[in-house]
Amino acid sequence: MTDKELRRLSRSELLEMLIAQTEENSQLKIRLEQAEAQLRDRRIEIDKAGSLAEAALQRCLSGGGGRGAAVSGKYPADQQPAG
Template sequence: MTDKELKRLSRAELLELLLTQMEENEKLRKQLRKAQAALRDRRIEIENAGSMAEAALRLTCIFEDADRAARLYLENIQRMARKGGEEL
């Protein structure tokens, strides 16, 4: 709306226009709050996903270490069994 058109409006029309703009402004503020909350939730999900990936990686390392220890233990048991069999 141009300045000329605004100047031609009555006070009632201007107040109605202002009220409409205020309602639209409030509606947009609500949408913004919802979008910000959704973004915040998404960031938390992304941060948690990173933490979960780190935890999975650490668990993988732990399992690999446990597997190596178990294999070493079995090799030692087999070696001891072979030595024991040789002595008999």
């Protein structure tokens, strides 16, 4: 809407437009808050998953034995690879 068109509107029409914009603004704020909450939840899930993966890797690398030892290149003396 142009400035000229806005100037031709009555006070009641302008007030109705203001109310509609205010309601839309409120709804958008709610949607934004919900989206931010979902993003926080996903970040927490990603952080937890990363922490779990790091803990599992650390366990494997710190002597959890088995495949982790093979991946890290750490073998007990009696299980040195042939070659």
